[in-house]
Amino acid sequence: xxxxxxxxxxxxxxLLGGSYAKGLARANYQLIGIDIDLEAVEFAKKLNWIVEGxxxxxxxxxxxxxxxxxxxxxxxxxxxxxxxxxxxGAIITDVTGIKVEVLKGLKEIxxxxxxxxxxxxxxxxxxxxxxxxxxxxxxPANYIIVPTKDNTEEGIRVAxxxxxxxxxxxxVELDPETHDEMVGFxxxxxxxxxxxxxxxxxxxxxxxxxxxxxxxxxRIAKINDVLWTExxxxxxxxxxxxxxxxxxxxxxxxxxxxxxxxxxxxRLFVQSTERRKLFDIRK
Amino acid sequence: xxxxxxxxxxxxxxLLGGSYAKGLARANYQLIGIDIDLEAVEFAKKLNWIVEGxxxxxxxxxxxxxxxxxxxxxxxxxxxxxxxxxxxGAIITDVTGIKVEVLKGLKEIxxxxxxxxxxxxxxxxxxxxxxxxxxxxxxPANYIIVPTKDNTEEGIRVAxxxxxxxxxxxxVELDPETHDEMVGFxxxxxxxxxxxxxxxxxxxxxxxxxxxxxxxxxRIAKINDVLWTExxxxxxxxxxxxxxxxxxxxxxxxxxxxxxxxxxxxRLFVQSTERRKLFDIRK
Numbered sequence: 152x153x154x155x156x157x158x159x160x161x162x163x164x165x166l167l168g169g170s171y172a173k174g175l176a177r178a179n180y181q182l183i184g185i186d187i188d189l190e191a192v193e194f195a196k197k198l199n200w201i202v203e204g205x206x207x208x209x210x211x212x213x214x215x216x217x218x219x220x221x222x223x224x225x226x227x228x229x230x231x232x233x234x235x236x237x238x239x240g241a242i243i244t245d246v247t248g249i250k251v252e253v254l255k256g257l258k259e260i261x262x263x264x265x266x267x268x269x270x271x272x273x274x275x276x277x278x279x280x281x282x283x284x285x286x287x288x289x290x291p292a293n294y295i296i297v298p299t300k301d302n303t304e305e306g307i308r309v310a311x312x313x314x315x316x317x318x319x320x321x322x323v324e325l326d327p328e329t330h331d332e333m334v335g336f337x338x339x340x341x342x343x344x345x346x347x348x349x350x351x352x353x354x355x356x357x358x359x360x361x362x363x364x365x366x367x368x369x370r371i372a373k374i375n376d377v378l379w380t381e382x383x384x385x386x387x388x389x390x391x392x393x394x395x396x397x398x399x400x401x402x403x404x405x406x407x408x409x410x411x412x413x414x415x416x417x418r419l420f421v422q423s424t425e426r427r428k429l430f431d432i433r434k
Numbered sequence: 435x436x437x438x439x440x441x442x443x444x445x446x447x448x449l450l451g452g453s454y455a456k457g458l459a460r461a462n463y464q465l466i467g468i469d470i471d472l473e474a475v476e477f478a479k480k481l482n483w484i485v486e487g488x489x490x491x492x493x494x495x496x497x498x499x500x501x502x503x504x505x506x507x508x509x510x511x512x513x514x515x516x517x518x519x520x521x522x523g524a525i526i527t528d529v530t531g532i533k534v535e536v537l538k539g540l541k542e543i544x545x546x547x548x549x550x551x552x553x554x555x556x557x558x559x560x561x562x563x564x565x566x567x568x569x570x571x572x573x574p575a576n577y578i579i580v581p582t583k584d585n586t587e588e589g590i591r592v593a594x595x596x597x598x599x600x601x602x603x604x605x606v607e608l609d610p611e612t613h614d615e616m617v618g619f620x621x622x623x624x625x626x627x628x629x630x631x632x633x634x635x636x637x638x639x640x641x642x643x644x645x646x647x648x649x650x651x652x653r654i655a656k657i658n659d660v661l662w663t664e665x666x667x668x669x670x671x672x673x674x675x676x677x678x679x680x681x682x683x684x685x686x687x688x689x690x691x692x693x694x695x696x697x698x699x700x701r702l703f704v705q706s707t708e709r710r711k712l713f714d715i716r717k
Contacts, residue, residue: 273645293643323642333643336635341647343687344627349706351676351683352619358712359606360576360616362556364624365713367650372710376703380696387691393634394688398681400634404626405677408670413663420659423632427655429641430648 153216153312155179160214161201162229164191167246167272168220169281172200174289174317185210191281200284208233211241216309219245223381227256239264242309246272248334250297250327252385258301268306269297271330272319273338277373286317294319297330335389340397342379343390345372436499436595438462443497444484445512447474450529450555451503452564455483457572457600468493474564483567491516494524499592502528506664510539522547525592529555531617533580533610535668541584551589552580554613555602556621560656569600577602580613618672623680625662626673628655 153159159175160183161168172182172195184195184204192204203210208229211217215238219226226245237243243265247253250269257267274292276283294314298307307324314322325333349372383390407415436442442458443466444451455465455478467478467487475487486493491512494500498521502509509528520526526548530536533552540550557575559566577597581590590607597605608616632655666673690698 273643275645292645295643321642325643333640336637337640337644337648341631341651343684344631344651345647345710346702346706347684347687348624348627348680349709350687350702351680353709354619355709355712357616357620359604360556360578360608361620361713362558362575364628364654365620367653368624368627369706369710369713370650371647372706374703374707376700376707379703380699383691383699384694384696387694391688391692394684394691397631397634398684398688401626401630401677401681404630404633405674405681408666408677409674411667411670413667416663416666417659419629419633420657420662423629423652423655424657424659426632426636426638427628427652429638430644430652 152315153180153309155181157181157215158183158213159216159218160185160211161218161220162186162208162211163220163225164188164195164204164281165220166276166279166281166283167274168218169195169200169284170274170286170288171218171220171246171313171317172281173198173284174286175313176200177286178316180316183210183214194281209236212236212238214238215241216313217241217243218313219243219247221245222378223247223249223253223385226253227260230257231260234260234262234265237262237265241265242306243267244270244310244313246270248338248382249386250330254297254299254327266301266303266306268302268310269299269327270310270313271295271297271334272314272317274319277370279375289317289319291320294322295330296322296324297327298324299327331386332389335386335393339383339386339390340393342371342374343383343394344397345369346374348372435598436463436592438464440464440498441466441496442499442501443468443494444501444503445469445494446503446508447471447478447487447564448503449559449562449564449566450557451501452478452483452567453557453569453571454501454503454529454596454600455564456481456567457569458596459483460569461599463599466493466497477564492519495519495521497521498524499596500524500526501596502526502530504528505661506530506532506536506668509536510543513540514543517543517545517548520545520548524548525589526550527553527593527596529553531621531665532669533613537580537582537610549584549586549589551585551593552582552610553593553596554578554580554617555597555600557602560653562658572600572602574603577605578613579605579607580610581607582610614669615672618669618676622666622669622673623676625654625657626666626677627680628652629657631655
């Protein structure tokens with residue numbers, strides 16, 4: 152496990168960065184917190200989640216491990232501008248929901264004497280800000296480490312240790328391309344569906360009639376527009392392809408319905424039921 | 435409230451009929467339970483949810499109120515074959531998820547000396563059978579009464595009382611056409627989406643990576659194929675139209691993505707967020 156002597160900096164004290172700080176502080180790690188929002192920094196200090204912090208990027212100079220909890224484009228800009236402060240040998244990780252573009256961007260700019268290990272904690276909420284920080288969202292969630300050939304065993308071990316300290320349910324490794332394709336389907340497409348369902352007509356007069364299924368399906372339609380636009384744009388080809396496949400599937404269903412093809416409808420129901428059951432077993 | 439002297443028959447002791455029996459018995463009503471599955475009848479008797487029961491349709495002859503908890507086509511067949519046993523003046527209701535076709539079918543066949551008042555308890559689970567009977571699913575749910583010009587005040591009051599006894603969250607009235615259009619969007623379309631997402635590709639290898647959003651969105655993809663095929667077929671035009679509108683919305687999103695139209699994507703996110711918020715407030 153990561154030595155308690157190591158200093159860990161978290162850059163970005165929002166919902167996710169704040170929750171990381173809370174969880175790592177609880178495990179007695181020495182944390183440095185950096186955010187342009189000094190209220191978030193004060194909040195973290197007051198609760199003893201960080202031992203030092205502020206809005207000054209040079210605070211990272213004391214860190215052996217740096218966790219970036221920033222939007223993907225902000226992460227790239229921040230590194231470009233402030234990597235001069237990185238301690239030589241520092242291990243850097245992130246929380247970003249897409250990987251190919253982030254890794255490409257970092258490869259072009261990152262100093263040779265530090266190591267970046269990509270991580271994706273698949274946890275979140277429909278609210279923003281450190282005041283909602285909550286480590287319980289990690290416990291049922293997957294933590295995906297996305298190594299490349301440039302990574303060392305130590306880099307991967309640091310990312311793994313962070314996931315363990317934060318009590319993630321499963322820790323798995325994926326290559327960047329597979330990760331982004333998977334995320335395009337499992338996470339991004341589901342958000343497109345929820346958003347499109349809310350947008351397909353002005354349904355707000357139906358609020359008195361709705362059932363659990365509609366609520367469950369559209370929970371994620373409350374969406375951080377800046378963050379998700381970035382994530383979608385950086386995974387555009389995968390996501391557009393997933394939308395194609397999904398639209399094809401729904402039009403296939405519609406055709407069975409329009410043709411009163413009862414046997415085909417039942418076949419589609421049985422197939423979806425069988426597949427969905429697998430997702431319960433390993434919950 | 436319905437007099438305790440009235441006898442209530444429940445035809446169909448599945449998940450929903452069983453839950454009705456449980457809730458009405460708890461409120462000390464005298465219940466008759468009818469099902470072709472004698473094990474379900476025995477189960478209900480053992481727990482004192484019914485005072486008499488069996489597979490003999492003529493058992494309804496003692497009932498002042500009859501609740502049909504059957505699939506829509508089975509309901510129509512059952513009434514056709516067994517309405518000779520109805521007590522004159524009996525008030526009959528149902529639990530069916532579509533209304534126009536059921537009302538049309540019943541209007542053609544139903545005896546003149548009994549009254550049918552259509553009801554739709556918007557509650558359910560992804561399991562079947564009386565052994566899963568559970569009245570707690572009624573408490574957050576809507577109960578929709580769907581009167582026509584043929585209904586009396588007494589008929590509507592009986593349906594309302596049943597909803598009150600079972601502790602439904604809200605009780606509202608809708609005309610049959612509006613009901614079926616609403617259900618086509620709020621309930622049927624959401625099921626088509628969940629099923630199509632599971633069917634859009636063999637995604638079962640992704641079970642280790644999935645997050646809450648995928649699980650929430652596909653929970654209802656475990657579906658009773660016989661029941662839902664009937665429901666969909668009886669609401670075909672409405673549902674097909676809702677699929678059209680939804681596909682148009684998702685293709686509109688895809689176009690914004692493909693064109694890197696960031697402003698339009700943000701606009702769609704903000705709109706969906708605003709609309710979805712309303713569904714939280716009145717939860």
